[in-house]
Amino acid sequence: MSFKGIVTQKWTGSGCGWGLEEGAWLNLLAPPTSVPPLPAPPPEVLPELPEVPAIDLRRLILDHAQAPEGAELGAILGPDWPRPRVARAFALCLELCAARWLKLEQPRPYGPITIRLRPPRQ
The missing domain is CATH 1.10.10.580 (Structural maintenance of chromosome 1. Chain E)
Structure with a gap:
């Protein structure tokens, strides 16, 4: 998750401080809009057993x-x-x-x- 554009530098009367843009905290609490798919599980390799009919x-x-x-x-x-x-x-x-x-x-x-x-x- 990127905070680019959410965190801004503000000037306060006592000095320089870091703050959030108005309403930006809502973006931090919201679930991500797209979730990458899970990778496919590796193929299961079973040993070859000669089967008696x-x-x-x-x-x-x-x-x-x-x-x-x-x-x-x-x-x-x-x-x-x-x-x-x-x-x-x-x-x-x-x-x-x-x-x-x-x-x-x-x-x-x-x-x-x-x-x-x-x-x-x-």
């Missing part, structure tokens, strides 16, 4: 579930898998369970999840 996850889960004793879900999932892929694999297990392809068992809360193929209907 859902059909490959489904095949992986069904292949492991074919064992007679079943398989632990934690053993199927890789330790270096990112959280979104682990969540997708778990969601696929729930979908396959709802479609009556798999049977999921978890004997205690926060314990391992065992997956087995459901026997075919007679």
